[in-house]
Amino acid sequence: MAKMYYEKDCDINYLDGKKITIIGYGSQGHAHAMNLKDSGCDVCVGLREGSKNWANAEKAGLAVKTVAEAAKWGDIVMILINDEVQADVYKKDIAPNLSAGNMLMFAHGFNIHFKQIVPPAGVDVSMIAPKGPGHTVRSQYVAGKGVPCLIAVEQNATGDAYKLALAYAAGIGGARGGVMETTFQDETETDLFGEQAVLCGGVVELMKLGFETLVEAGYAPENAYFECIHEMKLIIDLINKGGVAMMNYSISDTAEYGEYVSGPRILPYEETKKNMKAVLTDIQDGVFAGRWIAENKNGRTFFNAKRAQLAKHQMEIVGAELRKNMLWGDDTDPDTASN
Numbered sequence: 001m002a003k004m005y006y007e008k009d010c011d012i013n014y015l016d017g018k019k020i021t022i023i024g025y026g027s028q029g030h031a032h033a034m035n036l037k038d039s040g041c042d043v044c045v046g047l048r049e050g051s052k053n054w055a056n057a058e059k060a061g062l063a064v065k066t067v068a069e070a071a072k073w074g075d076i077v078m079i080l081i082n083d084e085v086q087a088d089v090y091k092k093d094i095a096p097n098l099s100a101g102n103m104l105m106f107a108h109g110f111n112i113h114f115k116q117i118v119p120p121a122g123v124d125v126s127m128i129a130p131k132g133p134g135h136t137v138r139s140q141y142v143a144g145k146g147v148p149c150l151i152a153v154e155q156n157a158t159g160d161a162y163k164l165a166l167a168y169a170a171g172i173g174g175a176r177g178g179v180m181e182t183t184f185q186d187e188t189e190t191d192l193f194g195e196q197a198v199l200c201g202g203v204v205e206l207m208k209l210g211f212e213t214l215v216e217a218g219y220a221p222e223n224a225y226f227e228c229i230h231e232m233k234l235i236i237d238l239i240n241k242g243g244v245a246m247m248n249y250s251i252s253d254t255a256e257y258g259e260y261v262s263g264p265r266i267l268p269y270e271e272t273k274k275n276m277k278a279v280l281t282d283i284q285d286g287v288f289a290g291r292w293i294a295e296n297k298n299g300r301t302f303f304n305a306k307r308a309q310l311a312k313h314q315m316e317i318v319g320a321e322l323r324k325n326m327l328w329g330d331d332t333d334p335d336t337a338s339n
């Protein structure tokens, strides 16, 4: 069993007198900065000069500095910018401004685990990774609740890294939901695997193929969209609430029988497992990370082509049209990242 920490295990007072810098003001950044400020912490946000978020953060009552100034100011520096730009920003503006005894923090382990960022030995390195989108981290906190988090410590130079990271988790409200101990390696590998094999890669491919199969057989695209895409959320909501058992309770016995008979035909057990293991191996030995880092260095040709191609897929075009008139499908939260 993974070790869990709750509010009683986290002493937010360890943050007293600590200056906390949040680099970035996106999904996670705005939530961490505002929650910590509301928890009574001394917070500042580090942004690029000319960033459109500068005014937003100031409007929220937060102090804002350039990334370099903010990194210098902070005792604790949480990096909440896009993973693929972190290494460059770290080298240029953060590393030169870190002092021994500071704590460098992350909400995802990619850059530390794949050694894109190699912090100096005298610095604590920890992770508090909320298991939900940033806007939920904020809304739950405001509601007196909290999104559960993962905690990991990669370097404990001061010996205080755990209690400081737990205090940080309390500050953003995560300790109300529970903080689960892990490692940078496990967080990185399981996060990448989940989004690739199941949540994003697997699910999108499944919906797309289902949609295409019905349309190619002559059924209306709108009908295919409802059956293979729209209803996905309704089904997932049931599983999320009460497991597969609740979904099976809620669907017809015909649907449940079809689940047992046809599921394994669509995803043949041995073959799918073999493919999933291959995806996991590429993640574990750094092949995936190497490709993604190279893709970013080479102008994202493959990535951009795929994104453009998907935007033109009939399921996206039909879906956009249908959703305009769907009074029950008004979930417009843009913050739907996979983490």
Ligand code: NAD
Binding pocket: 023, 024, 025, 026, 027, 028, 029, 046, 047, 048, 053, 067, 079, 080, 081, 082, 083, 085, 089, 107, 108, 129, 130, 131, 132, 133, 134, 336, 337, 338, 339
């Ligand atoms: P985001 O894309 O919402 O925000 C990133 C912010 O960084 C933006 O405001 C952007 O303007 C800024 N930025 C980009 N390049 C910059 C640069 N060169 N200098 C300064 N600022 C720059 O990102 P996010 O989803 O909040 O992700 C932040 C971190 O949190 C990542 O490590 C991610 O893996 C992790 N995370 C995200 C989620 C999630 O659900 N979104 C959940 C858990 C962990």
Ligand code: MG
Binding pocket: 191, 192, 195, 338, 339
């Ligand atoms: Mg993720």
